[in-house]
Amino acid sequence: MARHQIRVTVNGTLHESDVESRLLLVHYLREMLRLTGTHIGCDTTHCGACTVLLDGRPVKSCTVLAVQADGRDVMTVEGLEKDGKLDPIQEGFFQEHGLQCGYCTPGMMMTGHALLKENASPSEAEIRQAISGNLCRCTGYVNIVKAVQHAATAARAR
Amino acid sequence: MIPASFDYHSPKTLAEAIGLLSKYRDDAKVLSGGQSLLPLLKLRLGSAGHLVDIGRIPGLEDIQEKDGFLKIGGRVRESEIEHSDLVRRRYPILADTAAVIADPLVRNLATIGGNLAHGDPANDHPATMLALGATVVATGPKGERTIPIEKFFTGLFETALERDEILTEIRIPVPPPKSGGAYVKLERKVGDFATAGAAAQVTLGSAGEVVRAGIGLTNAALTPVKATDAEKFLQGKKPDDATIAEAAKRAAAATDPSPDRRGTVEYKTEMARVLTTRALKRAVTRAQGA
Numbered sequence: 069m070a071r072h073q074i075r076v077t078v079n080g081t082l083h084e085s086d087v088e089s090r091l092l093l094v095h096y097l098r099e100m101l102r103l104t105g106t107h108i109g110c111d112t113t114h115c116g117a118c119t120v121l122l123d124g125r126p127v128k129s130c131t132v133l134a135v136q137a138d139g140r141d142v143m144t145v146e147g148l149e150k151d152g153k154l155d156p157i158q159e160g161f162f163q164e165h166g167l168q169c170g171y172c173t174p175g176m177m178m179t180g181h182a183l184l185k186e187n188a189s190p191s192e193a194e195i196r197q198a199i200s201g202n203l204c205r206c207t208g209y210v211n212i213v214k215a216v217q218h219a220a221t222a223a224r225a226r
Numbered sequence: 227m228i229p230a231s232f233d234y235h236s237p238k239t240l241a242e243a244i245g246l247l248s249k250y251r252d253d254a255k256v257l258s259g260g261q262s263l264l265p266l267l268k269l270r271l272g273s274a275g276h277l278v279d280i281g282r283i284p285g286l287e288d289i290q291e292k293d294g295f296l297k298i299g300g301r302v303r304e305s306e307i308e309h310s311d312l313v314r315r316r317y318p319i320l321a322d323t324a325a326v327i328a329d330p331l332v333r334n335l336a337t338i339g340g341n342l343a344h345g346d347p348a349n350d351h352p353a354t355m356l357a358l359g360a361t362v363v364a365t366g367p368k369g370e371r372t373i374p375i376e377k378f379f380t381g382l383f384e385t386a387l388e389r390d391e392i393l394t395e396i397r398i399p400v401p402p403p404k405s406g407g408a409y410v411k412l413e414r415k416v417g418d419f420a421t422a423g424a425a426a427q428v429t430l431g432s433a434g435e436v437v438r439a440g441i442g443l444t445n446a447a448l449t450p451v452k453a454t455d456a457e458k459f460l461q462g463k464k465p466d467d468a469t470i471a472e473a474a475k476r477a478a479a480a481t482d483p484s485p486d487r488r489g490t491v492e493y494k495t496e497m498a499r500v501l502t503t504r505a506l507k508r509a510v511t512r513a514q515g516a
Contacts, residue, residue, distance in 0.1 A: 070233035089234035111227050113265050125334040131264045135234050200416040201329025
């Protein structure tokens with residue numbers, strides 16, 4: 069069984085770990101680093117519940133090997149809050165009731181956060197396009213879109 | 227789901243990667259973006275003793291026009307193609323294609339080389355590359371060789387690549403003036419494979435007649451389909467509605483789809499006809515504006 073030493077920066081902290089080749093990034097984050105904010109949904113690259121940022125880009129962490137993240141930068145939902153202050157995207161989901169059951173929320177927020185870094189004033193269509201790889205089984209998309217719009221306004225005001 | 231055990235290699239150079247592929251042959255798979263390979267391994271529909279990750283090899287990530295070709299590195303991500311100014315301005319058919327592959331998150335990792343080398347007739351780039359008359363560059367122990375795209379797809383999940391070759395570049399001839407192309411896809415939802423898809427690339431002559439037409443079809447048979455009869459029919463003709471309708475009929479006749487949850491053979495054949503019509507009309511409009 070092949071094992072590898074990896075160095076991954078997660079939410080600003082460097083972690084050195086010994087991992088099996090086949091370990092998935094989502095399992096690494098949840099089970100080795102105990103960062104359980106990232107959810108496992110479908111586990112088949114469809115739902116986006118496991119979305120994290122890899123070098124700033126949102127990806128499905130159930131479809132990345134932990135070894136592929138060696139030397140790279142990962143951000144999970146736990147990395148959004150800074151010094152006790154919510155990220156605008158978290159504030160947006162809170163204010164606009166952007167979640168019902170909450171299962172898709174970490175992934176939705178990571179995708180939303182990444183979108184706002186690229187595009188400070190996205191249109192509704194651009195938001196819907198950006199989250200088209202994140203499924204909400206409560207079908208709460210209307211409020212999710214509002215939450216991202218709220219976050220965009222709040223982020224621009226900061 | 228967890229894949230069966232394998233060893234992982236992260237070569238820093240192309241030569242090192244090819245050396246690993248030569249050594250492990252049938253027991254090795256190239257890992258590029260991993261968006262097709264990792265799901266296959268997780269579902270245990272496939273297995274490999276060794277994954278050779280080309281993700282850290284420099285020089286496979288450029289998109290540039292050079293020597294009469296648009297050259298796209300094998301590891302260029304779909305999201306980069308989708309957002310590339312050069313692609314959007316000069317090769318809208320490619321931007322059309324990249325934008326409907328899987329979903330935005332998958333496109334942040336999935337690569338154009340992987341999309342082609344996977345040999346899946348349900349993937350979207352093969353049809354577009356057939357329409358564009360692209361050439362694939364394969365790099366192996368003896369260096370580079372070029373493979374015309376119409377000779378590349380040899381079977382279901384099979385390509386002309388040797389076990390120790392890596393798809394390092396795709397070359398698309400820079401289209402002459404008055405050229406245009408489009409890709410249209412019918413999918414049940416974002417992220418689904420195509421129920422049917424059609425790529426069309428046309429070049430018009432001084433009298434508005436079709437000088438060259440390329441048509442490729444997605445998920446229409448066990449390998450990507452090049453609709454040669456329809457292409458030939460269009461040549462020299464004015465692309466009016468009746469001509470496009472006949473070409474689309476001929477393209478649909480070249481398909482051999484399999485029935486599945488996306489539809490019956492009859493439905494998929496009809497969708498291939500409808501989508502070819504739409505792709506041709508959009509391609510002609512773009513060519514007229516070019």
